[in-house]
Amino acid sequence: MTECIECGADVTLHDDLEVGEIVDCATCGAELEVLGTDPVELDTAPELEEDWGE
Amino acid sequence: MTECIECGADVTLHDDLEVGEIVDCATCGAELEVLGTDPVELDTAPELEEDWGE
Amino acid sequence: MTVVVKIGGARAVNPEGALADIAELDEDCVVVHGGSTAVDDTLDAMGTEPEYVETPSGVVGRFTDEETMDVFKMALPGLVNTDLVTGLQNAGVDAVGLSGVDGGLLTGKRKSAVRVVEDGKKKIRRGDHSGTIQDVNADLLDTLLASGYTPVASPPMLAEGTAVNTDADRAAAAVAGALGATLVVLTDVEGVYADPDDPSTRIESVETPAEYDALTDAAEGFMTRKVMAATEALESGAREVVVASANAERPIVTALDAGG
Amino acid sequence: MTVVVKIGGARAVNPEGALADIAELDEDCVVVHGGSTAVDDTLDAMGTEPEYVETPSGVVGRFTDEETMDVFKMALPGLVNTDLVTGLQNAGVDAVGLSGVDGGLLTGKRKSAVRVVEDGKKKIRRGDHSGTIQDVNADLLDTLLASGYTPVASPPMLAEGTAVNTDADRAAAAVAGALGATLVVLTDVEGVYADPDDPSTRIESVETPAEYDALTDAAEGFMTRKVMAATEALESGAREVVVASANAERPIVTALDAGG
Ligand SMILES: [Zn+2]
Ligand SMILES: [Zn+2]
Secondary structure: EEEEOOOOEOOOOOEEEOOOEEEEEOOOOOOOEEEEEEOOEEEEOOOOOOOOOO | EEEEOOOOOHHHHHHHHOOOOOEEOOOOOEEEEEEEEEEEEEEOOOOOOOOOOO | OEEEEEEEEOOOOOOHHHHHHHHHOEEEEEEEEOOOOHHHHHHHOOOOOOOOOOOOOOOEOOOOOOOHHHHHHHHHHHHHHHHHHHHHHHHOEEEEEEEOOOOEEEEEEEEEEEEEOOOOOOEEEEEEEEEEEEEEEEHHHHHHHHHHOEEEEEEOOEOOEEEEEHHHHHHHHHHHHHHEEEEEEEEEEOOOOOOOOOOHEEEEEEOOOHHHHHHHHOOOOOHHHHHHHHHHHHHHHOOOOEEEEOOOOHHHHHHHHHHH | OOEEEEOOOOOOOOHHHHHHHHHHHOEEEEEEEEOOHHHHHHHHHOOOOOOOEEEEOOEEEOOOOOOHHHHHHHHHHHHHHHHHHHHHHHHHEEEEEEOHHHOOOOOEEEEEEEEEEEEOOOEEEEEEEEEEEEEEEEHHHHHHHOOOOOEEEEOOEEEOOOOEEEEHHHHHHHHHHHEEEEEEEOOOOOOOOOOOOOOOHHEEEEEOOHHHHHHHHHOOHHHHHHHHHHHHHHOOOOOOEEEEOOOOHHHHHHHHHHHH
16 A cells, blocks of 8 residues: 555555556546555656657 | 680689689689689679779 | 658658659659658567557557667668668659758657556556657758759657657658648558548548548548648648559659649 | 868767867868768677678778668668767757768769689679769758758768768768868877877878878878878868867867868
8 A cells, every 4th residue: 555645545556566557546536657666656647748649 | 624715725723613703814814703613604804993992 | 832742661662653753743842751661670670579559549659769769760861761862863853861850850849758558557658769840940941942952851850859759741741831832641552531432432632621621530540640640731831731642653743633 | 161070980989079069160061970880780780790801902891782781871871870960969060961872962983893802712792882982962062051051971872873882081081072171080099190109290180292191101000091081082172181089179179270
């Protein structure tokens, strides 16, 4: 269990968490990016404009 | 033994002749390019300007 | 009038019809090319797998890490561009190759992080070398055209001081917009069909917003990108956009006749 | 006055001193680069051995078959040129990359067969992609210079309709000759010494036939090619040739001061 950095609520994490993965906070809905897994470190996931092609 | 295409004299060839090799006619001094080895085919080797670098 | 011709960059596609056509055009011409298959072939020759990622909305695109970016430079401004310029020179066109980095031809903002979906998981991938064109150096193209040269341009573009990948169709669109030119997009497919099962419903050109709304509705699969690029070209100032088959005998003249 | 700067193309060599110097030059500048090590590195990444052959008179040179020629296009106008142009753009120089194929910048005759010595045997090797520069399209360079751009040129050259390898030092010499420019050849070695064991005997510039006779006598090993290129440059119309170290803090300004 780790705290949501937006609302402070506990965030449930699955076992095979990967760096770069985005998890949603079930309480406030914030998108959190996994910066590290051992120990788990979360930060607000950046908004990234999606483009239709490169 | 093969004939020199320049002077008609016999040209002595060594065993491990290679395509592209240049052999000299011992009689007239002509440079002969080996175009094929089985059977042996000779032609006058082209003059190629040598350059000092590429 | 200036014509911007977008051609594929695949070596397998024989561009000779297009090259001969360019030689006979009366109009000033700028060629823009891609070369994604050449990038994949070169990666393959080096024993590396190309990496494609899918965005949350389902768009599949190349992930261009630093090593892939080097291969991209080798394949596009290196192999494909040099071969095209050589082919044009042999066809009598005084072509000059340019990448988007040359003279800041194609500049804009870099996107180094992308949201992707892998195995159903949302992820952020960092280290991508891609960008979105915001400015075109039309002066460089005008300078060359005025002296009788035919610019042959391709990605990469220059973003925040780095050469990065950008879509070649969009690059052609940006160039056509900046020059107020007619854009001819040559493709291996025959075009966009209002009814894909009925060849007589091919949409040959778009000149009005209503027409390209119809085109957008009709475009499917990978053609979507070409249509989006066409939209961008028109919105940024291109006179007209024609999407046409590269396989016609005189593909560009045919496209211009159809579009004009 | 125009300055032609020949720089190495090796990625390992940090060209930043030279790039910053170019940004501060008051003179028009054309950059010419090679990139032989980048060709070898790319061949190596593809699992291919570079092939060097020796001519009857003992000159060692690359044998450029068709596959190697493709890699050459990837490495020089692709990777090395794009990186140099990017570096110059970041240094504030509005650089535009060109290969010798662009606009027929470097044209001449092809040499596809070479006499070589292998295992003591004289042989003829066919299929080489190399050539000798006979003409330089100075108009293309003048057009770009007049519009404020800095051309960054490299082999290949265009010979009989084919892109082929040519020596970068000689390319720089031909460009300097065509422009009546001062040629600054930057090298990794410190220069040519009248007495190689005495650093004080460095020959810093050559301006007269007598001086380059002395230089020719002094040059050894691979420096011979640089001296031959310097000779060609002067004979074809270059104002002056300076061979200088790339490792100085301000290599070009230092070279011009020494030469001027
Ligand atoms: Zn929360
Ligand atoms: Zn004989």
